[in-house]
Amino acid sequence: MSDARSVVVGAAQLGPIARDEPRAKVVERLLVLLNDAHRRGVELVVFPELALTTFFPRWSLDERAEIDAFFEREMPSDATRPLFDEAKRLGIGFCLGYAELTADGHHYNTQILVERDGTVVGKFRKVHIPGHEETETWRKFQHLERRYFEPGPDGFEVWRAFGGLIGMAICNDRRWPETYRVMGLQGVELILIGYNTPLHYAPDPSQDVLQSFHNHLVMQSGAYQNATWVVGVAKGGCEEGVDSLAESAIIAPSGRIVAQCQSNGDELATARCDLDACKSYKDTLFDFDRYRMPEHYRRITDQRGVQAPEP
Amino acid sequence: MSDARSVVVGAAQLGPIARDEPRAKVVERLLVLLNDAHRRGVELVVFPELALTTFFPRWSLDERAEIDAFFEREMPSDATRPLFDEAKRLGIGFCLGYAELTADGHHYNTQILVERDGTVVGKFRKVHIPGHEETETWRKFQHLERRYFEPGPDGFEVWRAFGGLIGMAICNDRRWPETYRVMGLQGVELILIGYNTPLHYAPDPSQDVLQSFHNHLVMQSGAYQNATWVVGVAKGGCEEGVDSLAESAIIAPSGRIVAQCQSNGDELATARCDLDACKSYKDTLFDFDRYRMPEHYRRITDQRGVQAPEP
Numbered sequence: 001m002s003d004a005r006s007v008v009v010g011a012a013q014l015g016p017i018a019r020d021e022p023r024a025k026v027v028e029r030l031l032v033l034l035n036d037a038h039r040r041g042v043e044l045v046v047f048p049e050l051a052l053t054t055f056f057p058r059w060s061l062d063e064r065a066e067i068d069a070f071f072e073r074e075m076p077s078d079a080t081r082p083l084f085d086e087a088k089r090l091g092i093g094f095c096l097g098y099a100e101l102t103a104d105g106h107h108y109n110t111q112i113l114v115e116r117d118g119t120v121v122g123k124f125r126k127v128h129i130p131g132h133e134e135t136e137t138w139r140k141f142q143h144l145e146r147r148y149f150e151p152g153p154d155g156f157e158v159w160r161a162f163g164g165l166i167g168m169a170i171c172n173d174r175r176w177p178e179t180y181r182v183m184g185l186q187g188v189e190l191i192l193i194g195y196n197t198p199l200h201y202a203p204d205p206s207q208d209v210l211q212s213f214h215n216h217l218v219m220q221s222g223a224y225q226n227a228t229w230v231v232g233v234a235k236g237g238c239e240e241g242v243d244s245l246a247e248s249a250i251i252a253p254s255g256r257i258v259a260q261c262q263s264n265g266d267e268l269a270t271a272r273c274d275l276d277a278c279k280s281y282k283d284t285l286f287d288f289d290r291y292r293m294p295e296h297y298r299r300i301t302d303q304r305g306v307q308a309p310e311p
Numbered sequence: 312m313s314d315a316r317s318v319v320v321g322a323a324q325l326g327p328i329a330r331d332e333p334r335a336k337v338v339e340r341l342l343v344l345l346n347d348a349h350r351r352g353v354e355l356v357v358f359p360e361l362a363l364t365t366f367f368p369r370w371s372l373d374e375r376a377e378i379d380a381f382f383e384r385e386m387p388s389d390a391t392r393p394l395f396d397e398a399k400r401l402g403i404g405f406c407l408g409y410a411e412l413t414a415d416g417h418h419y420n421t422q423i424l425v426e427r428d429g430t431v432v433g434k435f436r437k438v439h440i441p442g443h444e445e446t447e448t449w450r451k452f453q454h455l456e457r458r459y460f461e462p463g464p465d466g467f468e469v470w471r472a473f474g475g476l477i478g479m480a481i482c483n484d485r486r487w488p489e490t491y492r493v494m495g496l497q498g499v500e501l502i503l504i505g506y507n508t509p510l511h512y513a514p515d516p517s518q519d520v521l522q523s524f525h526n527h528l529v530m531q532s533g534a535y536q537n538a539t540w541v542v543g544v545a546k547g548g549c550e551e552g553v554d555s556l557a558e559s560a561i562i563a564p565s566g567r568i569v570a571q572c573q574s575n576g577d578e579l580a581t582a583r584c585d586l587d588a589c590k591s592y593k594d595t596l597f598d599f600d601r602y603r604m605p606e607h608y609r610r611i612t613d614q615r616g617v618q619a620p621e622p
Binding site for chain 2: 127130160176221290291295311
C-alpha cells in the first residue's frame, strides 16, 4: 500500500527541554523519535518549533551573547549533524524548527524541510511574531518573541517535495486564516506546523482553558477551507515551570483529526496522508477559481488594523 | 441584567417550507417564532436564508415568470407587512432572508436587518454563490443558485445597530474565511448568517456525513479568529424530499457554541450576546494592527484561483 501521491507522516512531539539541556542530548531524543518513525514506516517526520533548546522567550535576556547562544549559525551544525546523517541513512525526510542567526546578523524563528535524500528543499521563517518587545514584570513569565525575532521576510512559500506541494508555518502563524489561504492559493497539499503554546495567556487568562480547543479549531478550519493536510506538532509539558499545550495532531483535508498524541511528552503519532484526498474539496466546494470573489476581499490586503464604520 | 452593550439574540430556525405553501402561511410561522422570542426577552430575531419560500434552486426552471414568482419586488410586501408591524409593536429587531428582484431587474439572495423601531438599517446580498448554472440531470436534485442569483455587488458591510457593529452573510459565504475577515477588519461584533444546506452534496458525497461538523467548524473559527459573535440559522428538515441541515447555533467570540437548536423544525434558540466580550480577543491575541502582516497576504486579493509553483 504505497504510491507516489501519499506520504506517511510522523508528528514527533517533544516534551520539555530544560534550559541547561545541551543540544547533543536533545538530538539524542530526536534520534529516538526518528528511529521509532522508521520502524513505523514514516517517510516524513515533523519536529516542533525551536526543537533544539528550551523556549527561551519566556525569559528577559539582555546580553547579546546569552541570547545568541540559543541560535544556530549554521544548519546542519556539529550538534545536529547526527540527525541529518541518520535521516539520510534511513531515507526519512524531516522538518525541524530552530532559532536561526544569519551570517548578516538577522534573527529568525525558522523551520527547514529536508527531503529523504538529505537535500534541504525549503526554509520557512515565522511571519506572525506574537508576544511583546519590552519586559513586563507583572507576568508570571515573559513572552518576548518580539524582542528576539524579526518577522520572516519571505512569507508563505510552497515547495514541491515528497511527491506533493508542501508548506510550512510556525506556532502563532496557525491562528491566522491568511496563513493557510496564501498557501492554499499555491495549491498546498500538506502544511507542517511546529508550536510552543503556554497554557497560560497572561493578557487574558480566560483563554487558558480553551487552548486545546483553539489549537485544533484553527488547524482544522485551515485544513478544510484550503483542502489540505495539516500537521501540528507541539513541544508540550511543563518546561522550566511553564505548562505548555501538547495535543499534536494530523488533520485531513476534511478538517478531521486522524491521528493525535496522547501524552505531553516525547511521542510519535503517524498517519498515511493521501495527497489526492485534497482533490475532493479543491475540485468541488473549494474550487477557488470558480467560487472566490477577491474583488470583495480588498480590506484584507489594503489595511492592517480595524477601520470601523463612521458613527 | 441589561446594558447597552449586550443583545439578547434569538436564532429562529425554520423547518421545511413546501413549494405550494403561500407566503402568508410562512409569515404566520415567523410570527409564532417572533412572539415566542418576545416572551423570552429577545431583542433581535434572526430568520434563515430564503425564509419566505421553499428552496427553489433545487429545481430546473426555465420560465421567467415561474422563477420570478419566488422573488420579492418590495420589502415589506403585502405578505410580510404583518411581520414588520408586529416586530415594531413588540420592539424586536429582526434579520430576514429572501430572494430579491430589484426594480432594474437584478436577482439577489438577500438578507435585511431591521432595528427595533422598524427602520431597515442594512441590506446584504450574498457574495459567494454556490452550485451550478446549467441543469445537471445526473443529480438527484439541482443546486441552480448560479442560474437564479447574481453575486451581491456590495461585499461585506458592517452597520452600527443594536448598540454594536453588525454584519451579515448568507449560507455558502460562511465557508470562506475572507467573509469573516473583511467584516473583522471593520470591527464587527455580531455576524448574522442564514443558511439552507442540503445534507447531500452531489459533486462529492463523502462530504455528506460531515455537514454538521463543517457548518460549526467554519462559523466557530470565523468567530474566534475575528473575535465576534456569530449566529447561524438554518432552514432544516426534509423539504420537498431533500434533507437539509438544521443545527442552528449562537457562537461566542471564543468560538464556543453557547446555544443550539435541538430539532430540525421551527425552533428558537436564544443567548445574551455581550458585545464587550469581543474585546478580550480584539485587544490581545487578535490585535490586528499589532500582529497582522498584510504585506504577505497579497495572493488573497491578487489572484482568484490556484497558482502552483513551477515544477
